[in-house]
Amino acid sequence: MYDTSKQSFKKFVQRRKNTAGSTILKVFRGRAMILGIDVGGTHTDAVVIDQGSIVKKAKVVTDPSNLLLCLTSAVDEILDNAIVSRLERIVLSTTLSTNAIVQNKIDRVGLMVVSGPGLSAEPLMKMFGDIRFLAGYINHRGKEMAPIETAEAKREADGFLSAGIKHFGLIGKFSTRNPRHETALKETIGERAAHVTLGHSVSGHLNFPRRVATTYLNEAIFDLYQDFAKQVLDFAKRRGINIPIYIMKADGGVLEISQSLELPVQTILSGPAASVMGIIATAECNADAVGLDIGGTTTDIALFADGVPLLERFGVTIQGKKTLIRGLRTRSVGIGGDSVVRIENGQIVIGPNREGPAAALGGPFPTPTDAMIVLGMTKLGDAKKAEDALVPIAESLDSDVRGAAQMIFTETCQKIASAVIELLNEVNNMPVYTIHEMLTNKTIAPRVVCVVGGPAREMAPEITRLLKKMLDNDNLKARIPLDYEIVNAIGAALARTTAELTIIADTEQRMLTVAEEGLQMPIPSNFTLEDAIKTAKERLTERMLKSDGSIRQPEIEVVEAHQFNLVDEFYTLGKNIRVKVQIKPGSIASVKGQT
Numbered sequence: 178m179y180d181t182s183k184q185s186f187k188k189f190v191q192r193r194k195n196t197a198g199s200t201i202l203k204v205f206r207g208r209a210m211i212l213g214i215d216v217g218g219t220h221t222d223a224v225v226i227d228q229g230s231i232v233k234k235a236k237v238v239t240d241p242s243n244l245l246l247c248l249t250s251a252v253d254e255i256l257d258n259a260i261v262s263r264l265e266r267i268v269l270s271t272t273l274s275t276n277a278i279v280q281n282k283i284d285r286v287g288l289m290v291v292s293g294p295g296l297s298a299e300p301l302m303k304m305f306g307d308i309r310f311l312a313g314y315i316n317h318r319g320k321e322m323a324p325i326e327t328a329e330a331k332r333e334a335d336g337f338l339s340a341g342i343k344h345f346g347l348i349g350k351f352s353t354r355n356p357r358h359e360t361a362l363k364e365t366i367g368e369r370a371a372h373v374t375l376g377h378s379v380s381g382h383l384n385f386p387r388r389v390a391t392t393y394l395n396e397a398i399f400d401l402y403q404d405f406a407k408q409v410l411d412f413a414k415r416r417g418i419n420i421p422i423y424i425m426k427a428d429g430g431v432l433e434i435s436q437s438l439e440l441p442v443q444t445i446l447s448g449p450a451a452s453v454m455g456i457i458a459t460a461e462c463n464a465d466a467v468g469l470d471i472g473g474t475t476t477d478i479a480l481f482a483d484g485v486p487l488l489e490r491f492g493v494t495i496q497g498k499k500t501l502i503r504g505l506r507t508r509s510v511g512i513g514g515d516s517v518v519r520i521e522n523g524q525i526v527i528g529p530n531r532e533g534p535a536a537a538l539g540g541p542f543p544t545p546t547d548a549m550i551v552l553g554m555t556k557l558g559d560a561k562k563a564e565d566a567l568v569p570i571a572e573s574l575d576s577d578v579r580g581a582a583q584m585i586f587t588e589t590c591q592k593i594a595s596a597v598i599e600l601l602n603e604v605n606n607m608p609v610y611t612i613h614e615m616l617t618n619k620t621i622a623p624r625v626v627c628v629v630g631g632p633a634r635e636m637a638p639e640i641t642r643l644l645k646k647m648l649d650n651d652n653l654k655a656r657i658p659l660d661y662e663i664v665n666a667i668g669a670a671l672a673r674t675t676a677e678l679t680i681i682a683d684t685e686q687r688m689l690t691v692a693e694e695g696l697q698m699p700i701p702s703n704f705t706l707e708d709a710i711k712t713a714k715e716r717l718t719e720r721m722l723k724s725d726g727s728i729r730q731p732e733i734e735v736v737e738a739h740q741f742n743l744v745d746e747f748y749t750l751g752k753n754i755r756v757k758v759q760i761k762p763g764s765i766a767s768v769k770g771q772t
Contacts, residue, residue, distance in 0.1 A: 209265035213670025214251060215451050215663075216244050216271040219473025219515060219531070220631070222666040223251035225260060229766055233260070234663050238534075244273055245408045252416075261418055269434070270425035270451035270669040273405050274398050274444045278496055283397035284344050287337030290389060291315075291325060291349040291358045301389055304498065307342060308389075309333040311362075318683055318753065319354030319690065330365045338369055344399060346392035348376030350385045353692035354681055360695070372399050379440065380501035381679020381692030381757060384491060390498040395442035402441035406434050423674065427493050427504030429454045429486065429612065429762035430675025442502055446493055448665060449477040449507040453486045455668025456627045458764040459658035464624040467597055469640065470665065471630035473515035473546075474531040476593050478508045478600055480621050485611040487604065487621075503677065503759075505612070506604070510596045514546040514632045518585055520573040525588045536566030543567050545589040546632065551582035554635040590636055594643040612762045623648065627656045629664035660768075671766050677736070677759035678717040682709050685751030691716065702751065706740050709756040717758050732761050 210227045217239055225233040235254035239247045248269070277283050287307050292298065293314035301308060311333065313325035337345065345366060349358040352375070359375040366373060379391045406424075413422060423431040425447040437443060452470035456462070456479070468479035468486075480487050486505050493504035511529020519526050519542070527545065535546035537558030547563035549555050564578050571581035601621060609619040626644060628637035634657055641655040658664060679692035682704055689700045689712070700708075714733050737757040 210260065210263045211266045211268070211670045212252070212256070212260075212264055213666040213668070214248055214267070214269045215448065215665035215669055216248055216269065216273070217448055217472060217665065218272050218276070218475065219513070221247040221251045222663040223248075223255055224660075224663050224666040224670060225255055226667070226670050226768060227263075229768055231660055231667070231768060234660065234666070236663065241276065244271065244405065245412065248409070249412055256416070261416065264418065264420055266421060266423070266670070267413070267418065268423040268425065268431050268669040268672060269409065270447040270665060271405070271444065272448050274402060274441055275446055275448070275495065277398050277401050278394060278445065282401075283394075284400060285340075285342045286344045286346050286393050286396045287334070287342040288346045288348065288389065288393060289330065289333055289362055291362075292385070293322070293350050296350070296385065301386060305389070305393060307337065307340075309336075313349075313358050315349055315351045315355050315358060317351055317354070318686070319351060319681070319688070320686075321355065321357060325358050325361055327361075327365060330362055334366045334369070343369075343371035344396040345370045345373045346376070346389070346396045347373060348385075348389050348392050351383070352377040352388075352695075353381055353383060353679065354690055355697075356695040372396065374399070374439075375695070377695050378693060379442065380492075380503075381677070381681075382491070382501050384501060387492055387499050387501045391442060391492070391500040391502060394445070394495070394498065394500065395440055398441050402444070403438060406438055406441075409434065423672075425451050425454075425669050425672060426675065427502050428488070428675055429505050429672060430760065431669070431672045432674065432676075442500070445495055445500075445502060446504055446507065449479065449509065450505050451665040451668040451672070452477050452629065453479045453505050453507065453668065454672045454762075454764055455664035455666075456481075456629060456658070457484075457486070458667055458671045458766070458768055459629075459660065459664055460625075460627040460656055462625050462627055462656065465621050466625040466627055467601075467623045467644070469593065469597070469626065469628045469630070469633075469637075471593070471628065471632050471636060472513045473534070473631065474511070474513045475509045475529075476512055476596070476630075478510065478593075478597055479505065480600065480604060480623075482609060482611050482616055482619060482621055488610045488612045490608075490610045505762075506610075508596065508600050510593065512545075512589060512592050514549075514630075515540065515544045516589075517542045518544055518548070518570060520570060523573070525570070525574070525584060527585070527589055527592060535563065537563035543570055543585075545585055548582040548585035548589075549632065549635050551578060552586060554586075555632075586636075587639065590639040590643055593636075594640050594647060597640075597644060598647050623650075623653060625654050625656050627658070629658060629661045631662050633657050633661045667768055668764075671764045671768065673760070673763045673765050674721065675760045675762050676717060676721060677757060678713055678720070679737075679755070679757045680709050680713045680716075682754040683751065684754070704752075704754070706738060706754050706756070709754045710735055710738055710758070713756045713758040717760070721760060732763075733758050734761055 233255040314323040356377040427446040463484040466481040470477040492501040516528035533540035543566035550563040637655040740754040
């Protein structure tokens, strides 16, 4: 069940202070040797950063069927015994979780939901086929109003197990305020399940439908992620690498990989987050900006307000499922350097599919990369193969090959620019949230276009020209960081360790709950909002010190802090207090490019 320590609140706080004060830490100031790895959909990049400078980098083709091989191949290109002996930090970003969800290569999950009154089950039933609604109810203050029925829970669990479903998500509507029903359901299932995710563990936010989706996705990718993470750790052990290994999260922060095992859903949209953090570390942009990461398969778009990336306020959405996973606001469009080019109804159609590399590099279809080769923008591969691949396109357009190449290139840039405008219009019609704060009456008016990824140097001028025209802004400038082709790996390497924590206090019941941990402890009746903020910061600090010894003093901000009176007729019985704190995402250092 949950912890109900009998120690007084004052003793609890003092013990936290003593523990934090006695911890011996090493200081990380961006001068250690770091290995950053980005396992992308098209390429896997690796970079070694030493004292803020890039000293080695590698790029290998990604094989989606064997991501670990891609990772080890990239690492083997740049690591030697001398570097391994000096490494202090390894950070990965990966498309593994995202691609598994998008391609539906996930496990079936049996969802057992205790929703209580006041919520229609129909929308959730349409989204999740394997879902059962159980009797029982805990109210918004965490008080049990009706117990679960053990016989019903056992019957539904048996049904799932008989159908071959061995992964379970157990969710109560107000489990962040009392996880009793979730833990009781877990006891009912016992060890028959392969794994169980409890709803209160995924986030301290109250949004119930999002909690269901987040719990489902976490369990759906659980086994896949376990295999990958354990292979990474085994590889590190074989190579004699005995240092912390971190994984990139959707919010632009990182988490120690062994601590990510229970909540792999935090690693969705890891790649776009790495791109954003790489732009922060390399582009030195303090203005409103557009960030573009042009890959082989997709282009990821991010927006910056005064140099600070935007945030999905309630959680990221993936495959139509709205989650509680805190993440950067990005958009991926299915167009990249290796997108298939074809003619439909006399018009050029580019993407969203990628069927291999450019024709010039042995691929089966013409691509925008082939167009750039024909136009003399790049010297990749075999120019004759690129020209031959474009001949049918040119004939369909009644053009010569070079003219067809120019039309393909322009259309590729036009699609990316149009997607930027669409995202800008969407964002500017609603409140703007950055990773630090909400900006009142803020309109994003880009002054800079930061372009990274393999084709950045070739495509940035044309995309910027198109955006100048669309935005009616002749002052818009393109910026291409040095080492632009491996910015994702740089972003992963230099991303800050992050976490969040939610505290809910009920002074009438004299009980404090740490939502994500299902931890409860007694508090005095005169407990205040200020006490809650202080406790939240101290507990998050302790958690961070344990998870990342390189942090001296985490930069903690208060995301939510509010309270309301609990009233019965005309009498105030106490207060309900809610506080959420987080470690700010950010880059631990900037880098100097490789010369």
